[in-house]
Amino acid sequence: MAGLRYEAPNTVDAAIGLLSEVAGAKVLAGGTDLLVQIREEMIDPDLIVDIKRIDETRRIEITPDYVKIGAAMTGAELGENEELAAMWPGVIEAVELIGSWQVQGRATIGGNLCNASPAADSVPAIIASGAKIVVAGPQGVREIPAEEFPKAPGRTALEANEFVVSLVLPVPPKRSGDAYLRFIPRTEMDIAVVGAGVSVSLNEDGTCASARVALGAVAPTALLVKDAIDALLGSKLDDVTLEKLDKAARDACNPIDDKRGTIEYRTKVAGVLVRRTAAIAWERAQKQNG
Amino acid sequence: MSDNQKSGVVGGNYRWVGNNTRRPDGVDKVTGRARYGDDMVLPGMLHMRMLRSPHAHARILSIDTSDAEAMKGVKAVVTHKDVPDHPPAKPPFGPAVSDFHDLSRNIMAREKVLYDGHAVAAVAATTESIAKRAVRKIKVEYEILPHVLDPYEAAQAGAPILHEHQFTLGLEPKPKEPSNLFRTLGGEQGNLEQGFENSDLVIEREFSSQPVHQGYIEPLACVASSSEDGAVELWTSTQGHFVARTLLSRLLNLDMSKFRVTASEIGGGFGGKTTIYHEPAAILLSMKTGRPVRSVMTRGEVLRATGPTVGSVCRIKIGAKKDGTLVAADAEIWYQAGAFKGGPVARATDSFFSPYKIPNARTACHDVCVNRPKAAAYRAPGAPMATWAAEAVINELATEFGLDPVEMRLKNAVKEGDTSLMGTKHGRIGCIEVLEAAKNHPHYNAPLKKNQGRGFALGYWLHGGGLSSASANLLDDGTLTLALGTPDIGGSRSSMRAMAAEELGIDIELVKPAVVDTASLGYNHLTAGSRTTYATGMAVVNATREIIEKLCSLAAFKWEISVEEVRWDSGEALPADKYAGKLKPFSLKQLAKMAPGTVGPIAGHSEINAKGAGASFCAQISDIEIDPETGGTSPVRHTVILDAGRAISPDYVEGQMQGGAVQGIGWALNEEYIYDDNGRLLNTGFLDYRMPVASDVPMIDTLIVEVPNPKHPYGVRGVGEPPLVPAPAAVAIAVENAIGRRMGDLPMSPPKVLAAMDAQKLAAE
């Protein structure tokens, strides 16, 4: 009987070649989802392709115009980059919530995205940041807006034999801030019952110039919540705005009853978390004067 | 290490006992050298995997293993056909039920599968991955039957029946229909009706709780190796290898002496490793193949197929006088035994009312089968859930009367000479001392912040004594080895060597304790029931004293005086009476060196049935903070006060106290089994079976009270179980106090807390 084959190519093209070679081959990044799924007999692949030796997946590039994060960067590594953490504190706090200290040393941002769990912690924060996902495949390289990347639980916009090389985030303008909060019954080692990512940029008068609001774990995929964004645009974060934001978040929810939470509960908490997250993002934006 | 405080009666000035010493198993554990269940590897070893039922309740119509057996690398498959059958056990049943009809079916389903995860077949193959794939090739035809998970529902007429041959015991006339209710145990004293009538206030409430798993870190693992002459060696992660031997020998119809069972180093048990699960299948596969067979269960298998403690429904009614005097108490309780009878109903009934003198009282505790894994022991089996119910009602009475909850308990506390409802006559006990210590603890009256609530609860547990053996061997160089037969699950080796070193009066580092296999020592009951430091400790003291006697005889022989004229003190034989100060003392080291050339090897051994372990009491104070918008709960402060009799190793006692509190926090707040409509378990890992992690709990404060147990040479009482008894109660009461509303259903998870707060707001409007 053929065992499980392991390959660790050095280039994007070699990885695509291997993925094309064996049907059902799986990409391996940190393995904190993949290896668990193999052990629990949810999947039984014949080939795993480790992408951690591919240079493009393992670096952070910060330019005046954009920030490029390699897909195989771990949460711990991202958190250690002070420049990045200052620019996108919400994205960083999201990857630093994954699992525990030990898990964060392995778990990657790309793996969190590609595992396509509706509850993945970094995804609402990534969507809120306005990131594009850089994907390579047999047909070449393409970019997908983050909110269009998750398609269903366990399914992404990736086509056959494609994989994620990196994520491109904008450089935030002045007076910007982002934040991510999740609710779990414990303090760590748990999966979000609700997750909320908010990023805002403020006008000089303190009103909201632009905003993105995303929710996790309340629908089959993480959501970009249009009505919540509208509630923020042009407003200050007063009680009326917060109430509108709360309602928009609740209305956007389309959750399931499952082992991690009930529909009613998730919907209520989504409203609460969005308010709290927006308040943190706002405060950060007010502090970012230039 | 935090500073553990002590209060109460402290007697005896010892060199090792009562002091924290270096743990003898510490280095091997932190370096990874300690060998746990799955660290044993033998040449030619095969790997076992089990096929488990995907159904909660189904009749097995057929099992076809031929495709699996035909696979390359597969060496054997076993099913119930390979397991000897046993007739159902007949009444009378003791407090603990032993039925090999049930056991043989729990380790391998026969006529029916009775819960999701029930073992159906086992495969041995050359690699684990081949074994896994082979398991998927076994074809089982099932006829799916309706199932039942709740103990109250299961006890009602018309519920799906698990065992067609089980008729409720003790009913007259004998029932015609089989029932999931196996039996009802309890006790009664006084006149209940009159008692309630004479009360100024009677409060009655209903409570329910979910089964919770022991959550030991090390999943079950074993290696079995049988030889051509019928001998069986077994290496396994267990709380009692002698008990495993008894069970295996009776289950497989093999002589006990054929077995040599070794307990591996153990990564937690908490009662969950007191029986056998996969060991018989591994032995049967080893017999079929002639090769060693290893089995390591996954966490999913552990959660689906090994015993949690029982879930419960409790109806409690308590009446009291305005001054706080308890007058009458009544409890009716349904415990879900799981797929087979034998829930901890007997122990339960002697727990929750037992800290108090209540002249009129009754308990009735129903042992009910449901389509869940058979319940196993879990730290003070049966006590915490009913203790919560009783303590919550007593607190409510205190509130209604405007009394301090501790004062009210002090008014009713049991003392030496009192007898419990179930007939336990108490010797010297520390109920009052524990309550006084709680009352005087700074935590008890510390101010609370917004959104915080405080819970207080008292717990009682009657400890086990029982069978223990130990032997001690003095070596030529003056060092000592201790052979023990109770697996060291909570630091017992440390305490054993402290007692041996104390007796001999030598440096503790000269004593090396070891847990030895079943062929090397007399019988030992489980490490369970908080009995080990008590019972095995006594055996160690006896064995060591035998060595001292022999050393005194050797000194007498050398001095040519009579042994009555020699005494032992601080590691030396000293001439006494008329020879006192006239002859030069012999040190233990000198005597050990002389022994081989004179009297020969010096050893001591002791085999006992220890009695008089007695009861102990534990009080806990818990502060919980609630997030008013999400219902999220955070334990912010928690204090455990325990009568340890004497803390031989205070650090370990503190560890037991903190561990019990943490388990109680999980039980009360978030742990639960989540089944789908088909009775399939959904949360089969620690990501979703929400036990607390370190960051979920505050540093747990401990206060060790010492009211020495007169029955033990060093005053030991058990400390393993009492710290869990009042823990869920204290936490749950704190949550109810924080939100100002009764909930009555564990776990008090955030959705339930939020719903209760919303209901409270509605009610206020």
Ligand SMILES: Cc1cc2nc3c(=O)[nH]c(=O)nc-3n(C[C@H](O)[C@H](O)[C@H](O)COP(=O)(O)OP(=O)(O)OC[C@H]3O[C@@H](n4cnc5c(N)ncnc54)[C@H](O)[C@@H]3O)c2cc1C
């Ligand atoms: C104990 C524990 C706690 C956890 N806690 C959390 C938590 O709090 N929050 C949370 O969101 N998650 C949690 N997780 C899940 C997991 O750690 C995260 O989803 C993690 O980010 C996955 O990253 P990885 O690098 O380990 O992915 P992997 O396991 O390597 O891969 C995950 C999936 O994505 C695919 N994949 C990976 N990288 C790529 C790529 N570049 N291109 C295409 N496909 C790819 C793999 O084939 C696989 O299907 C937890 C897991 C564990 C074991």
